[in-house]
Amino acid sequence: MKIHASGEDYLEAILVLHKKMGMVRSVDVARQLGVSKPSVCHAVAVLQEGGLLIMDENHFLHLTEVGKEIAGKIYERHRFFTDRLIEAGVDPKTAEADACRIEHVISDETFRRLKEKYQSESESNGL
Structure with a gap:
């Protein structure tokens, strides 16, 4: 579906x-x-x-179970992009709205790679 x-x-x-x-x-x-x-x-x-x-x-x-899996994936993307946009100085309300749009269009591969890159940079910066 x-x-x-x-x-x-x-x-x-x-x-x-x-x-x-x-x-x-x-x-x-x-x-x-x-x-x-x-x-x-x-x-x-x-x-x-x-x-x-x-x-x-x-x-x-x-x-x-399938619904939870899809919802969890979308929610993870939403939180990730909202947090990154706020960290970049975007107004929280705008960050929420933009993250909601981004979460639907980004490919699984691109999201995975961005998340991995952010996590490795955070670890190397001691965050």
Whole structure:
């Protein structure tokens, strides 16, 4: 299943909300992303069909193992780029918005290499 950037945003939001609150409902996702509840309902249906998300009998959202893997990958990229942009002097709000765009378009190889380079430079600088 090909996941679009918006689908990745929903998975990431559910992951973050689950870490913060434990249980996540569609209304929580709508608030987090600043979208309408019908938009969340549509996204949830698509993500459920793709096997990335389940909704239990109490309407709580849960990522499947595959959904967690994708969400974790996106969240890692988001944090990495947000932190690097802030370190470079970018306003935190702008850094968050730019990181959200970058996380969806960068290839796995490029991200891996940037992360490795940053980690090796940090280690050699004693950070």
